[in-house]
Amino acid sequence: MNAFMDIQVHAQMLADQERMQSYRDALHEVVQKDDVVVDFGTGTGVLAAFACQAGAARVYAIERLPIVEVARATVAASGFADRVVFYEQDFATVDLPQRADVLVSETLGSFGVGETSFGTLVDCRERMLRQSGRMIPHRVRLFAAPVSAPEFYDLLSFAATQRFGLDLAAAKELALNQHQGTHITTTQCLSPAIPLCAINLATVDRSTADRLDIQVDFPLEKEGTVHGIAGWFEADLTPSVTLSNAPTRRPSSWQHSFFPLLQPVALIGGEHLTLRLRMDCLDTDHFIWRWDSRIARVEHGIRVMVAHFQQDSFRGRIISRNPLRSTAPAYAPRSTPDGEVTRFLLEHVDGTQTEEDLIALWHRQHPPTTAPDQRSRLQRLIRRALVLGDIA
Amino acid sequence: MNAFMDIQVHAQMLADQERMQSYRDALHEVVQKDDVVVDFGTGTGVLAAFACQAGAARVYAIERLPIVEVARATVAASGFADRVVFYEQDFATVDLPQRADVLVSETLGSFGVGETSFGTLVDCRERMLRQSGRMIPHRVRLFAAPVSAPEFYDLLSFAATQRFGLDLAAAKELALNQHQGTHITTTQCLSPAIPLCAINLATVDRSTADRLDIQVDFPLEKEGTVHGIAGWFEADLTPSVTLSNAPTRRPSSWQHSFFPLLQPVALIGGEHLTLRLRMDCLDTDHFIWRWDSRIARVEHGIRVMVAHFQQDSFRGRIISRNPLRSTAPAYAPRSTPDGEVTRFLLEHVDGTQTEEDLIALWHRQHPPTTAPDQRSRLQRLIRRALVLGDIA
Numbered sequence: 001m002n003a004f005m006d007i008q009v010h011a012q013m014l015a016d017q018e019r020m021q022s023y024r025d026a027l028h029e030v031v032q033k034d035d036v037v038v039d040f041g042t043g044t045g046v047l048a049a050f051a052c053q054a055g056a057a058r059v060y061a062i063e064r065l066p067i068v069e070v071a072r073a074t075v076a077a078s079g080f081a082d083r084v085v086f087y088e089q090d091f092a093t094v095d096l097p098q099r100a101d102v103l104v105s106e107t108l109g110s111f112g113v114g115e116t117s118f119g120t121l122v123d124c125r126e127r128m129l130r131q132s133g134r135m136i137p138h139r140v141r142l143f144a145a146p147v148s149a150p151e152f153y154d155l156l157s158f159a160a161t162q163r164f165g166l167d168l169a170a171a172k173e174l175a176l177n178q179h180q181g182t183h184i185t186t187t188q189c190l191s192p193a194i195p196l197c198a199i200n201l202a203t204v205d206r207s208t209a210d211r212l213d214i215q216v217d218f219p220l221e222k223e224g225t226v227h228g229i230a231g232w233f234e235a236d237l238t239p240s241v242t243l244s245n246a247p248t249r250r251p252s253s254w255q256h257s258f259f260p261l262l263q264p265v266a267l268i269g270g271e272h273l274t275l276r277l278r279m280d281c282l283d284t285d286h287f288i289w290r291w292d293s294r295i296a297r298v299e300h301g302i303r304v305m306v307a308h309f310q311q312d313s314f315r316g317r318i319i320s321r322n323p324l325r326s327t328a329p330a331y332a333p334r335s336t337p338d339g340e341v342t343r344f345l346l347e348h349v350d351g352t353q354t355e356e357d358l359i360a361l362w363h364r365q366h367p368p369t370t371a372p373d374q375r376s377r378l379q380r381l382i383r384r385a386l387v388l389g390d391i392a
Numbered sequence: 393m394n395a396f397m398d399i400q401v402h403a404q405m406l407a408d409q410e411r412m413q414s415y416r417d418a419l420h421e422v423v424q425k426d427d428v429v430v431d432f433g434t435g436t437g438v439l440a441a442f443a444c445q446a447g448a449a450r451v452y453a454i455e456r457l458p459i460v461e462v463a464r465a466t467v468a469a470s471g472f473a474d475r476v477v478f479y480e481q482d483f484a485t486v487d488l489p490q491r492a493d494v495l496v497s498e499t500l501g502s503f504g505v506g507e508t509s510f511g512t513l514v515d516c517r518e519r520m521l522r523q524s525g526r527m528i529p530h531r532v533r534l535f536a537a538p539v540s541a542p543e544f545y546d547l548l549s550f551a552a553t554q555r556f557g558l559d560l561a562a563a564k565e566l567a568l569n570q571h572q573g574t575h576i577t578t579t580q581c582l583s584p585a586i587p588l589c590a591i592n593l594a595t596v597d598r599s600t601a602d603r604l605d606i607q608v609d610f611p612l613e614k615e616g617t618v619h620g621i622a623g624w625f626e627a628d629l630t631p632s633v634t635l636s637n638a639p640t641r642r643p644s645s646w647q648h649s650f651f652p653l654l655q656p657v658a659l660i661g662g663e664h665l666t667l668r669l670r671m672d673c674l675d676t677d678h679f680i681w682r683w684d685s686r687i688a689r690v691e692h693g694i695r696v697m698v699a700h701f702q703q704d705s706f707r708g709r710i711i712s713r714n715p716l717r718s719t720a721p722a723y724a725p726r727s728t729p730d731g732e733v734t735r736f737l738l739e740h741v742d743g744t745q746t747e748e749d750l751i752a753l754w755h756r757q758h759p760p761t762t763a764p765d766q767r768s769r770l771q772r773l774i775r776r777a778l779v780l781g782d783i784a
Contacts, residue, residue: 005710007567008548014560015552024556049558066710073562156400160407164416166441168406170465175399318397318458333774334743339782343738351726382725384780390731 005065010044016253019243023047023106023136026237028054030134031102038062038128040091040105041116045071045084047104052080059084060100060128062091091124092284099130105137110181110245111257112140112199112233117281119210121201135202137235142196143246144231145189146218146273149258152182153227156260176262177316179289181255184230186247190267191218193246196231196277210281220271220295228260229275229291259291262309271297271306289313341374341381342390349391355382397457402436408645411635415439415498415528418629419446422526423494430454430520432483432497433508437463437476439496444472451476452492452520454483483516484676491522497529502573502637503649504532504591504625509673511602513593527594529627534588535638536623537581538610538665541650544574545619548652568654569708571681573647576622578639582659583610585638588623588669602673612663612687620652621667621683651683654701663689663698681705733766733773734782741783747774 003009013019027047031037031054039048042061048071051059061071061084068088075084087094103125107115118140125135154160156175158168196214220226232254234244245254259277278290290312296305335343341362348358359378366374385391395401405411419439423429423446431440434453440463443451453463453476460480467476479486495517499507510532517527546552548567550560588606612618624646626636637646651669670682682704688697727735733754740750751770758766777783 007563007570007708007710008572010563011547011550011567014550014563015547017552017555020553020556044560044563046553046556046558050556053557069710070560070563070566074558074560077559077561078557155403155407158403158406160409161412161438163409164412164438164442165445165470166438166466167469168436168462168466169469171399171402171436171462174462175403178399180400316399318399318461329748330746332744332746332749333741333778333783335738335741336781336784338780339738339741339777342782343735346727346731346735346738349725349727349731352724354722354724356721357724385731386725388730388776388780389728390734391725392728 022243026241035101038100045074111231119206138202139236145193147188184256212279218273231257414635427493430492437466503623511598530594531628537585539580576648604671610665623649
């Protein structure tokens, strides 16, 4: 289940007063009377409603998930039903009747990029926003710092299982090759935070927005044990409104991103951690993260390497063997019994036959004695094809 | 995404020492040397490994999710690869070569039933366990108490949004018709906990296991405000090992279930809360919960009704309009562009043509000028058909 199908997740975001106030302030600053606004990923519809409060004449609200029904109700109850048009579909298939003056979205993840790729926002900008239209946020900056997080690291490395005689090395390998969400405090940071990059969403092109390749050097100033690197964002909604989940600020509805090291490293002082961080977008909401971490110190004038780890989120994916074999280039798939039924459906749906017609037709073609449970299989596959969008 | 695709969820369960120790103790108590064991929903494989440690000659481990790869690796690294057979499929399609002496599962939700219905466990028992075979857990008891939980209630009722001029009544209606996971403390309980029922998994039949209909009366002994009813479980793994997430015990990896009232009710003392709680299983992991709550007090010898709420989880589902219209009996679906591609695939996969062959064939039939992005669409739909099992 997508997390945004859970109303509790929306409740937590809406309870974040700074998040709400910042977006409201930004929309009041940017939206002018009778503007056209696009709200990408409207969710519960609060940004669309804020845009109307700020004077927008028309808001196009895009949301592919069923939460859009909450947005419809919220916008209507707030008195803006006649100004907001909803697109309950993937943004890629949306074709607006006019270009917008303002594009707003709150799809920020714990490390800036997250719910959607920045390239997706660039796509929206290019297809939906007029020249010199305004974008909220218009710039996102990423920050990181090495951190000490022994309890969370013990959790990810399955330390608690050791007393039971189990070997969870495989699970540990997966967990330590994912960046995980957790809350970091400033006292856990072993060096000052370093800005990694700034992405100017108002001007960047898609291919640039969908890749990161950054190398930074953190002087490790405190003694302690480093367990990973924490990341967070600052989003400039407008020139005067900034929203951030930095650990120096009040706790927010966002967690922080934690990139664990393969092993904890005890520091004696004077070390540096050099991080090379890469991110590539597979598609709108799938990313590959790679983080190479080198820890070194200078002893008697000589630079000594203490640790070097190369990690990536591809190794952190839980993948079963079954679908893997079919990714080989020479693999030639064949149809299954479910596939035969789906093929039958797609051959016979034509906007005139109901579910019962289709089931009756199947039974005429396939004697029921050989396939006793075909009715429920047909019903299930019709539902599935509707949900998947193969039929409508 | 299913929550059990997230390695952090497994890490939290495995870090719960009482959960781990209880299941290990139970398996050591129940499994005899050379026993055959079924582990339903093996997850990371720890119960299968415990069964081997306890002397099992053969463990059949069933898990439909890709986490089964972690189980394979964990069982192998722990030295039990030759004794555990994995079924990476839905339990309903599993056909074991022999009946088992012991059926073990840890699919307990925050209110006992949760990850899977009790009826599913009964199905497993009837199809996989020999007569007089042993079941872990063999009995589950449910408990409840009215609670005061103002902060969590404010979250669910979107109290924080009120200062922004928004009307989130629709979202509130959804949120208050779901039972939500949260952590309750004993000080939040407004009456002693009352046992609701005991489900004897070793003897109950499926239709009984898949329904609850319970009425109980809670005397509200404390002053305060009641926001909902909290629920939790006690599971008897064996006659001597009990596992529970009761608030009186140490915090566990389970949350508690919170059934909110439609409105908070301020108590002056002497009230009773009468709860009728019903649960029906739609299928293995979908449930409809209904909770009717009546709060009354006696004034001058007369019973006065203070509040009466009827809530159910069907009203708590976020459902978009699009799929709904297609559930009308007279609805006649038609194919979409994705459906056309899927139909083409299902007509042409025959175990000899690779993905590239299929794409080349599509392009021969469909001039590329009219459909520039067909390659990625074909690749996506081939992947999807493989994942869905339409092709193999």
